[in-house]
Amino acid sequence: MDILDYAFMQRALLAAVLVGVIAPSVGIYLVQRRQALMGDGIGHVAMTGVGLGFLLSTSPVWMATAVSVLGAVLMELIRWYGKTRGDIALAMLFYGGMAGGVMFINLAPGGSNANLTSYLFGSLSTVSESDVTAICLLAAFVVLVTLGLRRQLFAVSQDEEFARVTGLPVRALNLLTAVTAAVTVTVAMRVVGLLLVSALMVVPVAAAQQLTRSFAATFAVAVAIGVSVTIGGTVTSFYQDVPPGSTIVLLTIGAFVALTALASPLARRRARAVAAAGAAGDPAECAIPAARGPESTVGV
């Protein structure tokens, strides 16, 4: 494997694998609470952070992390206290973040929109030693939260009202989810880019759902898909000279299509198995009693 002879590819692969693990791990809770596009929103807000980083000559990565965490918390607050419609407020946040990014980067000395490209679409081959350290630390945080608190996050994402009555700190958990999502976005920014981050959070989960019946299995399959496509995309981009970010996302969508095609025969087989198992008790086919008056009850 000559691909591993290059230090920059070793770093790229490590970063890609970590993103493949954490993006679906956070994404599954966003999909569960039907906020699949939240990652996309945070990605837009992070652009203001990148722009600010250039303007203030600080690290765009850490600035993006700070700004997107702030943005994610703000989105959560809008959801609680929102008097205006939540989706309108979120839309303003998204586009404000995007416009802010473009504005700041053009105000920066010698800055132009060209600088943005590597953040918008990823720049996996330029991941540095210090980037790897940061990505490892942030990924460890995300794994700790999404696995360690999985039962709590599951309960809150499944049914917030019920979770409150079990005494869970619902608001704290929601904020933690938002912060974890923001951290994931900025980690994944180097790998797939801000505009494509959300795909890696959502599509593996959607693909896994085609096959699974339980949350635990969906989690495991989504992470497996995430890791496979990030490795696959990175290796492909090395040999074929194609951009890694878009390769990864296209592979993910390919996985979704393949699994969806695979799922319908599987569902049919499952239905047959259920029918066979229930054959002793209920008839598998509809059977209407011959003599049935109009007022006959369901009979309990």
Add this chain to the structure above:
Amino acid sequence: MSDSVVSLRGVRAELGSRPVLRGMDLSVRRGEVVALLGANGSGKSTAVRSVIGQVAVSAGEIEIFGVPRRRFRDWHRVGYVPQRTTAAGGVPATVTEIVASGRLSRARFGILRKADHAAVRRALELVGMADRAKDSVNALSGGQHQRVLIARALASEPELLIMDEPMAGVDLASQEVLAATLRDQVAQGTSVLLVLHELGPLEPLIDRAVVLRDGCVLHDGPPPRAVGQHALPGHDHVHPHAAHDAEPLRTGLLS
């Protein structure tokens, strides 16, 4: 009031600018089954949701097990069944996974031990869903969804059950299962506060019915035993109340 498990005194609540509860009083004593009845918009759901802290209260006092709601922390003593037509979220989940989240109030740091898993299994058996434990909730009927939601509430082995329209959208077979489950719980001393649109198969279990209209208590006493039109919540009750009950609150809303 040491034997009062839920008590509301002069509770007011608004949704937006519209007053929904206008000085409502309600108490549920230990072991009692109280049904909240009333037409759509009468405030019955808001009343139970104010008890669990889901709706902000602008005036009045709410106590759960004698503790002001804001300071109440023993949530494992309360089982809540929200008004839902589905137990499903955006990601597939099995019946067991959903019901296990009801056990979190008894689990430290969200770690479920052997005893917790056993309690989850018992809750599933209580509602007759043990054979569906590993199935996805997406594959269930409406009545089965409701049974799962009730099992989730029972998983923490609560002393008080709060249910918001548990019979809504439930087929007759499931209604009977739910009524039997509730009967067992009540026999073991569980107190129940439930919102109902009509008394239905739960009628024999209910000790007291509280009828709301426009956020005020219209009737507080034995459930209206009448049938047909007379059983409807909007019916003007003129029958005598049980002697041991205090004079029911009159609001002057009756014309």
